[in-house]
Amino acid sequence: MSNKKKCKESEKSGINFKSPQSVLDALKNLFKIPSLPGGNIVDPYTLAFLGGNKPGLSPEKIAARIISRKSEAGLPTSPIAGGRSAPDEIMEVIRIEEMVKALTTDARIDVCNKPGAQLQATGGNAGGPIQVFGTVLSVGCGHGQMS
Amino acid sequence: MGFIDDKTNIEKEIAIFKVMNNLPKGEQVTSSIESVKNTGKNILPYLTDMLSVACQDPQDEPLPEFSPTFSGPPPVGVLSQAGPVKCNVIRILLEILIEFLPELIRIVKEAVAVAIREALSCSSDFKIPINTVQVMDLSLIDYNEILRTDPNNNLFGGIFYGDPERDFNRFLYNLIQTPFVTESWEGKNGPILDVTFITPGQISMAVNPNYENKSFNDFISDYIDSIEIFNQKMLLGNVMDNFFGNVTSNLFANNTITLEQIENQQKTDKLIEKILDTDPCQDEIVFDDSFFEFNNEDLIEIENKSNQLASGTVAIDLGCGVFNFNALNSSLGGIIAKELGNMDNTDDPVLKNKATEKLIEKTQETMANISPENSTSIKAKFAMDASISIPKVVAKISILTPKILGIYNFSNFIVNGTTVTERNSYDWSKSNRVFIEYVARESLAVLVKIIFNKLKLELLRLIAFVVQKILKSIVDKKLAIIASFLVGPISGAINGLVNKIPTPEIEGSKYK
Numbered sequence: 001m002s003n004k005k006k007c008k009e010s011e012k013s014g015i016n017f018k019s020p021q022s023v024l025d026a027l028k029n030l031f032k033i034p035s036l037p038g039g040n041i042v043d044p045y046t047l048a049f050l051g052g053n054k055p056g057l058s059p060e061k062i063a064a065r066i067i068s069r070k071s072e073a074g075l076p077t078s079p080i081a082g083g084r085s086a087p088d089e090i091m092e093v094i095r096i097e098e099m100v101k102a103l104t105t106d107a108r109i110d111v112c113n114k115p116g117a118q119l120q121a122t123g124g125n126a127g128g129p130i131q132v133f134g135t136v137l138s139v140g141c142g143h144g145q146m147s
Numbered sequence: 148m149g150f151i152d153d154k155t156n157i158e159k160e161i162a163i164f165k166v167m168n169n170l171p172k173g174e175q176v177t178s179s180i181e182s183v184k185n186t187g188k189n190i191l192p193y194l195t196d197m198l199s200v201a202c203q204d205p206q207d208e209p210l211p212e213f214s215p216t217f218s219g220p221p222p223v224g225v226l227s228q229a230g231p232v233k234c235n236v237i238r239i240l241l242e243i244l245i246e247f248l249p250e251l252i253r254i255v256k257e258a259v260a261v262a263i264r265e266a267l268s269c270s271s272d273f274k275i276p277i278n279t280v281q282v283m284d285l286s287l288i289d290y291n292e293i294l295r296t297d298p299n300n301n302l303f304g305g306i307f308y309g310d311p312e313r314d315f316n317r318f319l320y321n322l323i324q325t326p327f328v329t330e331s332w333e334g335k336n337g338p339i340l341d342v343t344f345i346t347p348g349q350i351s352m353a354v355n356p357n358y359e360n361k362s363f364n365d366f367i368s369d370y371i372d373s374i375e376i377f378n379q380k381m382l383l384g385n386v387m388d389n390f391f392g393n394v395t396s397n398l399f400a401n402n403t404i405t406l407e408q409i410e411n412q413q414k415t416d417k418l419i420e421k422i423l424d425t426d427p428c429q430d431e432i433v434f435d436d437s438f439f440e441f442n443n444e445d446l447i448e449i450e451n452k453s454n455q456l457a458s459g460t461v462a463i464d465l466g467c468g469v470f471n472f473n474a475l476n477s478s479l480g481g482i483i484a485k486e487l488g489n490m491d492n493t494d495d496p497v498l499k500n501k502a503t504e505k506l507i508e509k510t511q512e513t514m515a516n517i518s519p520e521n522s523t524s525i526k527a528k529f530a531m532d533a534s535i536s537i538p539k540v541v542a543k544i545s546i547l548t549p550k551i552l553g554i555y556n557f558s559n560f561i562v563n564g565t566t567v568t569e570r571n572s573y574d575w576s577k578s579n580r581v582f583i584e585y586v587a588r589e590s591l592a593v594l595v596k597i598i599f600n601k602l603k604l605e606l607l608r609l610i611a612f613v614v615q616k617i618l619k620s621i622v623d624k625k626l627a628i629i630a631s632f633l634v635g636p637i638s639g640a641i642n643g644l645v646n647k648i649p650t651p652e653i654e655g656s657k658y659k
Contacts (some may be wrong), residue, residue, distance in 0.1 A: 012629070015599070016428060017592040017593075017595045017599065018427060018428065018588055018591075018592045018597045019426055019427070019428035019429065020150070020188045020189070020190040020426050020427065020429075021150065021153075021426055023189070023190055023194070023595060023599055024150070024154065024157065025153075025196075026599070026603075027157050027599075027602070027603075028153065028156065028160075028604065030156060030606050030607065030610065031157075031160045031606075031610070042418070042628055042629060042632065046632050047632075050632040051632070053632060054631055054632070111281065139466050142522045
């Protein structure tokens, strides 16, 4: 009997249960969760007027939150004998400090505006005040700073 | 290595999804799982392992009355008594033996009919000539001396016999009690075969005139349709014997079978293992004689297993220690005889299922008594080994048995005019590898499908939990970001409350 006959596929599901590889492929496909579209999280006015209210990243606060949740993973959170901080907690602080440092000093944020944004401007010249209504035609880019 | 990588990746995905779901890790979520690292292509042990890894006790969640997932309550008739049945590997074995048995029997039956035609290269049908008669040695259709065993005693061979009305083995057993008397085997369309026992050890098989000048394919199909290929008791009894040797050791002790015959059966099992360890859709393997040669390690394993079955004392290897167990010297011998007898004495499927469940449960309990501190591992070992032995057991009871060897050899005579000469089961299996491969692959595919579908439901359940969490986290993130703008000025005060846990002081920290 030829191999082709041996591995003939009869399942409507497309899985050939005579082929181990086909079964593994079917299992792997189960884990492919489609990415969900992001969308606008915050409206632009809130971002523009209230953005400055944010306190910025604090490695201590992040580390404290992580350490306070250690018990959820079944790990003890108290200081070790002698009252010293546990090495893994110290390591947690170092880790977060380094991450925040990298984010605030090395991270690069590029911001670009799409063409098509509505434009309204006022100004003046010798002829009197001028009002302009229009649309941004080019892409405008800049950089941001994470803090 | 791609095959192992794929298996490893799926194992990791399961582990990751379980952690993402905030559930405690399963004890077996490690790369030490043997079936993950195994290069063999038989995927059944791997799927069984993954099912127990993926399975998660729903803990405090309210349970539905019936859940098709492995984590949910079992179906009616399977482990119906209260107890820790969820996530128990034994459930797989019981579901195969109870819930999926009819499907397994149906597919094996169809496979045997197709395999006879395929193996004899008989792609086109023809009419059977008149006066087709063959006289063959009984030993050539009964390599394991089944017809010398007692159909009425399950510890001395009854597990090889099925329903008295539909079992061709029992028909042959009755026939050899009355030499030179011809009996006809009947199918739904009338008599199919005329069989006569000729002393001291031959059998004459003739196509009944009812089928002369009729289609060969119809003849084979009607014969296979007329017989009971195996039933619940036969499968369960042979799974137990394959594990404990509780029947084989009795037959060896009363000189019905020899150690050589047991070894040949073990070689055949190994041959089936080797075939099933290949992927017919991926591997370009030619099954020549060299493929079936055994290395020293295989031969030692065959010898050890044969000796264990002959003595009835099996070595249960838990990986961290070996325990010897003799079923017949324990209370298990009586339990096996009683429950298999109960299955013989009733036609009620519910009672048969109860007997199956009881036997498996009591087997686990008895074995666990050897070493109570290892009871969980011993129970899991039995359940796992018994589950993955099923394709081999099915091949043994549905191929290497007089009811099939007889019709196969006779068909070979009708089609090719040749007589089988192989004197033992292993040589026959080697010569007729196409036949044995077809049936073994079909039975494995059924089991793979059953366990795959169980695993798929379990994984989908796990994935659904994770997707639910992802969606919730997206919403939570959005709300938290919006809140961070609105309560920014006062967030410091809130954070002050949260941060009552002091952060450790680090000497020499460069970043503050």
